[in-house]
Amino acid sequence: MALLFKREGSGAYITASNGYGIIATQGGIMSDRPTPARTRFAPSPTGYLHIGSLRTVLFSWLWARHTGGQFLLRIEDTDRKRFVEGAEEQLTSSLQAIGLMWDEGPIVGGPHTPYKQSERLDIYQAHATSLIDKGVAYRSYATAEEIAALNAEREARGEPKLLVFRNLPGIDDAAREAAGEPYNVRLSLKTTGKTIVHDLVRGQIEFDNAALKMPDPVLLKTDGFPTYALAAMVDDHLMGITHVLRADEWLPTWPIHHQIYEAFGWEQPVWVHVPQVLGSDGKKLSKRHGDTSVTEYIELGFLPEAIINYLALIGWSYDDKTEFMTLAELIERFDLNRIRPSGGVFDRDKLLHFNGVYLRNLAAADLAQRIAPYLSKAGLISAEPSEAELAKVAEYLPLVQERIKLLSEAPELLDFFFVDPQGYDPALLVPKKGDPAQTVEVLGQVKASLEALDTWDSPSLDKLLHDFVNQLGLKIPQVFMPIRVALTGRTTSPGLFETMAVLGKAVTLARISTAAAALSSASV
């Protein structure tokens, strides 16, 4: 296939057989509809799924969906020392919670089972052996301690560190092999020529093999487990991964991976090194940055769809204006070629803005469903809310939907609908330009005229209260604020009339009396 695609700005050409496979030709008009891609997310079960990885997962998932291909999940549990109990479940449940389901992998299975590397050891061992047979890998009997000692000596002599680990001084490989001593397998890295690699985002990169001065990498560890270099390459090939998306922190070790593919004689996948998601300090966003776990964001009440939409825009954009896109639109529009090469800072404020927009656009019933768990946790409704409770929630929600930015804010925004304010702070009850005595007076008068109101709805309350203010020659805040505090216990709340209407006449009057009583006793 001689067709070439220009990656603008990078000067690189990607062969069509890599990125776009078959180009459909119809009546001489070429369409670049991509062929179905197989992508994968291959986490090691060592912790939570965090925002940075999620962005890379998202891109992989979107590309698979966009091309009508498959997205796989593979667990890279080859480091027994770093294994964390429960981490795999954490990872899978986070992915499910955010809505990025995989087509093959744990739970769902698939044609390449098992999808857990610790259960594929024989495959890696066989592949390592084949590389040894080809003469591009070798067994090394030097222990880590011996290598460290040797390197220390060399350093003292001003010599560079060891790059090759066979036939080392003082180590008789043949004797150790005969004695059946433990070994590991290392790849013989090229030391001449260049490793020329192609990345969809950055174009062509040339590594000078001699200048690299990288130690021969371990393929198979002494414990018989493979390293990432071997396991990931073997699995990506065996599982038919067409596009390898990974964070650009993998760039430096890329020559190793590239050479492993070459050593096996396999066709390279399309490599896509995506830019990193950075913390506000401009450094790699990691678990160390604090609250970056995906489940934590969801628990705080960020909507999965808002997180996805926002994250899609770090390192990728559709055009110069469009920001809000549904999942379906993202799938339709996502294009690997529009991924930019430089890292982007994760801006929590902007995510919050996205969340607010999504929250406001939610249908009332949907919002009620999502908010219910937060109200349950706060004890405002039961853990298994009844129909009646849900109906009440749905009734209150319109009053706060415009204001809420995070689902977890729901309890503090809505609690007064469920329970009476617990005690009144006179400082809040008395408006800025008023005094306690006058406020008690106003509250009493308001209550009296409210008692006479028959039609208890928002427009009627609006009229009555405004008339009341005018008749007494008061300022609006002098009247409205005490009522607001009496009803909600707070100086900020939903609209006063709507709140009163929903609360009902009895509750409204009772709370006004209670507040007035509390204030008069406090000011005595």
Add this chain to the structure above:
RNA sequence: GGCGCAUUCGUCUAGCGGCCUAGGACGUCACCCUUUCAAGGUGAAGAUCACGGGUUCGAAUCCCGUAUGCGUCACCA
């Protein structure tokens, strides 16, 4: 330090040689709306396109160099 990548408003980004006296969004500020807080509306400030050379009639866009930042140098992934 070696190797590598990156570099447009504080931040996310648009930009594919003339449409750019650089567009959008978040944030900030002001005003409007208004019963509080939000939301919404209008507007403003904010980028000598890291810097220096080239190429070109013309460069944010192409080339070279420099600087800075980041990544990485494990029997971790």
